[in-house]
Amino acid sequence: MQTIAFEKFGAAPELTELPIPEPGPGEVLVRVRAASVNGFDLGVLGGALQGVYEYEFPVVLGKDYAGEVAAVGTGVESVSVGRRVFGVVMRPTLGQGGYAEYLAVPEQYGLAVIPEGLDDARAAALALSGTAALGAIEAVAPGSGDIVLISGATGGVGAFAIQLAVARGATVLATARPGAEAAFVTGLGASVAIDHTDLAAQVRAVAPAGVDAVVHLAGDGAALTELLVPDGRLASTVHFTPADPAVRATVVMADPARGRLEYLADEVVSGRLRVPLGRAYELSEVPQALTDFTEGTIGKFTVTV
Ligand SMILES: NC(=O)c1ccc[n+]([C@@H]2O[C@H](COP(=O)([O-])OP(=O)(O)OC[C@H]3O[C@@H](n4cnc5c(N)ncnc54)[C@H](OP(=O)(O)O)[C@@H]3O)[C@@H](O)[C@H]2O)c1
Missing domain, CATH: 3.90.180.10 (Medium-chain alcohol dehydrogenases, catalytic domain)
Structure with a gap:
């Protein structure tokens, strides 16, 4: 073969x-x-x-x-x-x-x-990135009205994390360069695209008190932690743990258990997840x-x- x-x-x-x-x-x-x-x-x-x-x-x-x-x-x-x-x-x-x-x-x-209605390319593209995103979003458990900053939002995991956070009622700030990347993340439901080369200023402009949660898929974890409200939540797929013990932090490993793969596939088939x-x-x-x-x-x- x-x-x-x-x-x-x-x-x-x-x-x-x-x-x-x-x-x-x-x-x-x-x-x-x-x-x-x-x-x-x-x-x-x-x-x-x-x-x-x-x-x-x-x-x-x-x-x-x-x-x-x-x-x-x-x-x-x-x-x-x-x-x-x-x-x-x-x-x-x-x-x-x-x-x-x-x-x-x-x-x-x-x-x-x-499931019926899901092609091979989308199924493959969903598997690792989707289960990693699901783990990260479950870890920060965004609720309605929460502001969630997703750093690394233009990648495979980020594309799913944006949608899963928005589906839970969160307002999503997503890192993306101006232009095609910004259009990509807002097209997936992010409210604001944040240029990561000007991270703190752009986040503070829309969330002066800080963000409720950070999903850390790329970038400087310590700089992202500083943008959290006191006792905010952070989930990292890149093994970052904040020094501040007040932050409720989770290191996420993708968990592709059958039920989780089936859940994601069903979300795609039903049109709730792209x-x-x-x-x-x-x-x-x-x-x-x-x-x-x-x-x-x-x-x-x-x-x-
Ligand atoms: N723990 C686990 O089980 C698990 C599972 C899956 C993935 N991961 C890890 O999670 C991370 C994300 O995965 P992925 O597949 O989505 O990777 P990816 O497709 O490479 O996405 C990462 C994104 O981050 C962007 N980026 C780079 N530097 C940045 C910065 N300083 N600030 C903000 N964004 C930045 C990149 O944009 P540009 O293209 O513009 O550089 C890229 O779009 C990877 O490190 C991966 O290894 C871990």
Whole structure:
């Protein structure tokens, strides 16, 4: 099968022929049809996850996937061959990934059935970013009238976080450069676009007393913390914890439990949540997609497999 893999630390990712994996007990073999580009790919590639995960080279990149079940291992009961599924690759080691024609994933975690009305590209784009955004919004629990500042709002996680916060009645301030980025975040429901190069002044102009919550997806966590009201809430997907113990802070790890993936998928199908798609790439173009991703994105980049 064709994959995008890298052979060792420092090696470039490239189109690599590998054997189709066998699904082990409790595993589902997926014929992947789509995947999406995430910052996680760059972390894996750069070796930043050494010590967190074991790397089994060649390592196939790609943290989320959508496709159909090609085979099941012993003990798998919830899905059968041909069923359309999507999710996040939650294997214990780094080796298999979504940038491959086939992928074996655990049945019990990181996999859900794709509902009618959701295409493969949107399902893949939703999986990691959507569950990370959901975790961040649940952590800061915005209510009606709360002001929520989302830093890193133009990225994949941010695009979902904006919509989930607005749906809970919050007023969202979203970091974005003037122009296309600002139009992108306001199009998703943000009330005000904030240029992060002038963060404090622009936030104070609309929220002089501070913001009730910060969703920290990028930028300087300490500077963002200073914009909170006393005992405000902060959720960070980038492992930031504020020094001020009064801040109710949560470090968020995406939790792609089946019910959470199903919830997000249903929100999309019902029209309450949009999956903003950016550029689409073929599998062989993933190295270019990763380069483009580092240069800025509007909408999720997807890969057709
Ligand atoms: N803990 C978890 O489970 C988990 C899960 C998913 C993601 N994450 C992490 O969460 C972060 C966001 O993920 P993502 O997929 O949305 O990444 P992304 O697509 O790269 O989005 C990050 C966004 O932040 C913007 N940005 C860069 N510097 C900024 C600054 N100083 N202030 C405000 N915005 C800034 C970037 O804009 P430009 O394009 O203009 O630079 C980009 O649009 C990443 O670090 C990712 O690794 C963690």
